Amino acid sequence: MSEARSGAGTGAPTVLRMILGKRLQDLRLGAGVSLDEAAKALRVKPLTIRRLEKAEVSLKILYVELLLQTYGVGRQEIDEFIELAEQANRPGWWHRYRDVLPGWFTAYVSLESGAKTLRTYEPHYVTGVLQTHAYARAVLRAGFPNDSDEELERRVGLRLRRQSLLTKPSAPTLWVVMEEAVLHRVVGGPEVMREQIDELLAAAELDHVSLDIVPFSAGAHTGAFAPFTYFRFEEPELPDIVYTELLSGAVYLDQRSDVAAHLEAHNRMSLLTSTTESKALLNRMRKEYT
Numbered sequence: 001m002s003e004a005r006s007g008a009g010t011g012a013p014t015v016l017r018m019i020l021g022k023r024l025q026d027l028r029l030g031a032g033v034s035l036d037e038a039a040k041a042l043r044v045k046p047l048t049i050r051r052l053e054k055a056e057v058s059l060k061i062l063y064v065e066l067l068l069q070t071y072g073v074g075r076q077e078i079d080e081f082i083e084l085a086e087q088a089n090r091p092g093w094w095h096r097y098r099d100v101l102p103g104w105f106t107a108y109v110s111l112e113s114g115a116k117t118l119r120t121y122e123p124h125y126v127t128g129v130l131q132t133h134a135y136a137r138a139v140l141r142a143g144f145p146n147d148s149d150e151e152l153e154r155r156v157g158l159r160l161r162r163q164s165l166l167t168k169p170s171a172p173t174l175w176v177v178m179e180e181a182v183l184h185r186v187v188g189g190p191e192v193m194r195e196q197i198d199e200l201l202a203a204a205e206l207d208h209v210s211l212d213i214v215p216f217s218a219g220a221h222t223g224a225f226a227p228f229t230y231f232r233f234e235e236p237e238l239p240d241i242v243y244t245e246l247l248s249g250a251v252y253l254d255q256r257s258d259v260a261a262h263l264e265a266h267n268r269m270s271l272l273t274s275t276t277e278s279k280a281l282l283n284r285m286r287k288e289y290t
Helices: 015-030 035-042 047-052 060-071 073-089 093-097 103-114 135-145 149-166 190-203 256-268 275-289
Strands: 117-122 175-177 208-214 228-232 240-246 250-253
Touching: 015 047, 015 060, 015 073, 015 103, 035 047, 035 060, 047 060, 060 073, 093 103, 093 149, 103 149, 103 228, 103 240, 103 250, 117 190, 117 256, 135 149, 135 190, 175 256, 190 208, 208 256, 208 275, 228 256, 240 256, 250 256
Parallel strands: 117 175, 175 208
Antiparallel strands: 117 228, 228 240, 240 250
16 A cells, blocks of 8 residues: 555455454564565465555455465464454445445545544545535535436435444544635535534534644645545554545555654644634634524
8 A cells, every 4th residue: 555546456455454464474574484485385476465465455265374374373373364354355334335435535434444543634625524414415516516416415425424433432533634715615505614614613522533723824834735634543563544635546655754744744734723713713604604
């Protein structure tokens, strides 16, 4: 996934698949087995082993078992690993929305579902997991003008289904930085905007949600480029990952320097305002839409 443009070829790597891929790599290295030697055991090319370890393909059970035997893993551990691999190969809940889910966004939904911490920057629209039904419908209608009403409602349903991560028992920490311009961009009309601002004010009261709105008065700043989301996971095997979106695709970054640059930008932007100032701005804008 490192500095990779996401495509629709192999499906999204679930967080569990990423963990198991990393464990396969650790076991191979611990056994002193090279990529070439592992590939010979399976009679495949070394690229296949690398793709298994990077979670770029599904975990073929036969391959997994042969690799673990090659690495000298005991039978009980092999059986436990295979059970986890079977779980990792099962489609996520978002698979039912595959007809309206772009291939490059599938990985995002998987990472979002498994992250412990999400930090996002949004210069244009309210971030998806905080959107109301009416706001989401207006945004998606603009983004997919040729959709039928049925397709549009499927997209809205997917977006609203993602929001359940904020109410689950092990809800992640969400830290959102938005530009004031988001509040001035009238999406769906004044009533929709007023309802959306109410939703943001309610979300800002949650213990695990932080909402910072960078005011126009902040002027030019370090993060004023494209929207991005930073993911951190509880599992130590997984690196921090940054997602940034393009017009027709997305890029997922896990190189330490890239991730650090985005994290620093998020930190700097959050210092341009405060929780109190952000709530005051939301209340002022709500009055304007009233």
